[in-house]
Amino acid sequence: MLLKDMEPIVKKFYEGLEEGVYYARKCQECGAVEFPPHLACNTCGYHGTEWVEVSGHGKLLNFTIPGIQNDKPHLKEHGKYGYGTVELDEGCQYTFVVYGLSKKKAADVRAKIMAGETVGVHAKTIDRPQYKELVFELD
Amino acid sequence: MVKLGKDMRSVSIVGVGCTPFCDFEEHPETQGIGEGEAFGYAALEAIADAGLEPRDIQYFYHGAANPFMINDCITPNMQVADWFGVRGIGSVAHSEACCTGYVALQEAVMAVASGTYDVVLSGAVDLASTLPVEHAPSHIRQPFPLEVMLPSLDKIYDRAYGRPLDGAFGISFDNWINEYRMTYDLSDDQIDQALNGLSKVLRKAAVAHPLGYYDQDYDQVAAEKGLASADEFLASMFNPKVTMYLRVSGFETKCSGASALVVMPTEKALALGVPHTPIEVLGTGSSAFEAGLASNERQGTTTAIKEVYELTGVSPDEVDLFMCNDFFLASEIVAAEECGYIPRGEAWQYAIDGRTAYWGDKPINPHGGRCNFGHAHGASGLADVYEAVKQMRGEAGPTQIEKRPETALLRGFGGSQNVRCQILRTVS
Numbered sequence: 001m002l003l004k005d006m007e008p009i010v011k012k013f014y015e016g017l018e019e020g021v022y023y024a025r026k027c028q029e030c031g032a033v034e035f036p037p038h039l040a041c042n043t044c045g046y047h048g049t050e051w052v053e054v055s056g057h058g059k060l061l062n063f064t065i066p067g068i069q070n071d072k073p074h075l076k077e078h079g080k081y082g083y084g085t086v087e088l089d090e091g092c093q094y095t096f097v098v099y100g101l102s103k104k105k106a107a108d109v110r111a112k113i114m115a116g117e118t119v120g121v122h123a124k125t126i127d128r129p130q131y132k133e134l135v136f137e138l139d
Numbered sequence: 140m141v142k143l144g145k146d147m148r149s150v151s152i153v154g155v156g157c158t159p160f161c162d163f164e165e166h167p168e169t170q171g172i173g174e175g176e177a178f179g180y181a182a183l184e185a186i187a188d189a190g191l192e193p194r195d196i197q198y199f200y201h202g203a204a205n206p207f208m209i210n211d212c213i214t215p216n217m218q219v220a221d222w223f224g225v226r227g228i229g230s231v232a233h234s235e236a237c238c239t240g241y242v243a244l245q246e247a248v249m250a251v252a253s254g255t256y257d258v259v260l261s262g263a264v265d266l267a268s269t270l271p272v273e274h275a276p277s278h279i280r281q282p283f284p285l286e287v288m289l290p291s292l293d294k295i296y297d298r299a300y301g302r303p304l305d306g307a308f309g310i311s312f313d314n315w316i317n318e319y320r321m322t323y324d325l326s327d328d329q330i331d332q333a334l335n336g337l338s339k340v341l342r343k344a345a346v347a348h349p350l351g352y353y354d355q356d357y358d359q360v361a362a363e364k365g366l367a368s369a370d371e372f373l374a375s376m377f378n379p380k381v382t383m384y385l386r387v388s389g390f391e392t393k394c395s396g397a398s399a400l401v402v403m404p405t406e407k408a409l410a411l412g413v414p415h416t417p418i419e420v421l422g423t424g425s426s427a428f429e430a431g432l433a434s435n436e437r438q439g440t441t442t443a444i445k446e447v448y449e450l451t452g453v454s455p456d457e458v459d460l461f462m463c464n465d466f467f468l469a470s471e472i473v474a475a476e477e478c479g480y481i482p483r484g485e486a487w488q489y490a491i492d493g494r495t496a497y498w499g500d501k502p503i504n505p506h507g508g509r510c511n512f513g514h515a516h517g518a519s520g521l522a523d524v525y526e527a528v529k530q531m532r533g534e535a536g537p538t539q540i541e542k543r544p545e546t547a548l549l550r551g552f553g554g555s556q557n558v559r560c561q562i563l564r565t566v567s
Binding site (some may be wrong): 038 | 156157158159161163166168169170171172173175176177179180181183184186187192193194195221222223224225226227272274275276277278279349350
């Protein structure tokens with residue numbers, strides 16, 4: 001393995017956030033999308049992936065509302081939020097902070113998810129020391 | 140083929156991978172590389188080298204010398220699996236300071252020898268050139284000066300006595316070479332010439348090696364300083380003694396790197412027809428003597444080498460290549476004799492005569508060793524295995540030793556001092 005064969009993946013992901021671009025890696029065998037990006041495919045276990053951009057749009061699969069044990073002041077500064085599993089339109093799932101959720105709205109959003117309705121979310125960023133953090137927000 | 144013991148089976152290395160050992164932050168291609176990516180690159184290279192895909196790996200080991208400080212994490216195995224496409228499989232993290240890479244091989248072999256798994260990956264990573272930034276993503280890093288690293292080494296030593304009584308840290312650099320000097324009635328100058336002789340040839344190896352840290356040998360360094368030769372530079376005030384025997388050139392070159400290997404049952408490797416000749420792991424001898432104990436590195440090496448020779452039935456004269464953890468450079472001389480690779484009382488002269496160079500008749504560390512190839516702490520032991528395997532395949536390129544080795548011996552140690560002696564043999 002030589003230096004020329006290596007590429008910083010995490011760095012490109014965060015640089016993308018600075019520019020409003022959401023970078024992912026697509027499996028060169030099965031086509032599954034790794035988001036956030038990794039070197040290899042965790043869907044089929046193939047070694048090769050390549051850069052793609054994803055929409056930053058998806059749907060909320062489930063969520064919780066923080067209590068005093070798991071509430072973070074720096075997140076609350078940007079509005080009411082929950083923690084949720086997001087499935088991007090490109091098919092990959094990961095957990096994120098999701099703004100627009102609150103104790104007041106929880107029952108309504110949960111009912112929609114349980115009824116099979118799509119609860120759309122879109123990506124945005126918030127500022128953290130030295131980097132931008134990717135979060136989602138209800139459509 | 141040697142059977143390791145009752146109900147166990149022969150295990151071979153079928154794939155190896157290793158990143159360059161350098162400061163990733165200093166190279167535009169790799170600036171911002173984090174631990175996960177580095178481990179992933181080494182792991183994917185090892186998997187490809189074995190002719191496999193990530194989906195074929197059943198279990199993996201993650202090694203790091205000090206993950207809490209250097210990787211900013213407690214559970215590094217959990218944080219690298221996705222990088223090389225093995226999400227969801229079982230794994231474990233281990234940390235034995237600079238002995239990590241040898242334990243990595245031993246544990247992976249036992250997992251397969253026991254029959255628990257057939258295909259196991261073992262890797263290690265330490266980005267020791269720089270430090271992570273707490274609460275920031277992995278591509279954001281900060282300097283890691285010696286003023287920060289040296290106090291952390293204190294934690295290697297026993298809290299009850301070894302650390303508070305202060306002797307362990309002070310004596311560990313020089314104690315074995317000091318015993319050696321007294322045993323053979325050698326002068327300061329003879330020891331100095333021997334260590335400088337090692338530095339010269341090891342630096343040449345590291346410069347020639349495509350993964351090595353340095354790009355200038357000591358003749359070139361001397362010329363830059365206006366000195367006539369490497370010998371003059373190495374004995375000069377530019378390379379001062381920093382312990383009783385060791386000059387700056389006799390200490391590790393701290394750097395970043397990752398390395399990995401894949402093991403499987405030898406019979407399976409042969410049946411599959413893996414791309415490269417399998418390298419059988421004949422056995423590991425283990426020992427551990429805490430640093431406050433007298434002559435700990437020597438006692439550990441004596442115990443571990445005896446165990447591995449008895450276990451495998453190999454005799455020292457069968458060893459074609461000796462790999463030695465040499466972050467205290469004098470280890471090469473004393474350990475080579477203790478392991479029977481060089482006759483007792485003669486290794487210091489071999490070093491002066493350059494016979495341990497990769498072009499010599501008794502090669503040691505043809506990649507350049509810790510002081511010259513670079514020392515990425517937990518990852519270095521597996522880099523030694525990588526080098527040994529490449530040498531045994533005849534694929535070591537510019538530093539290929541003259542007689543392709545069939546049997547290699549590794550003497551690893553670390554953590555003051557956990558010792559492993561391991562014997563590898565080409566499957567015929």
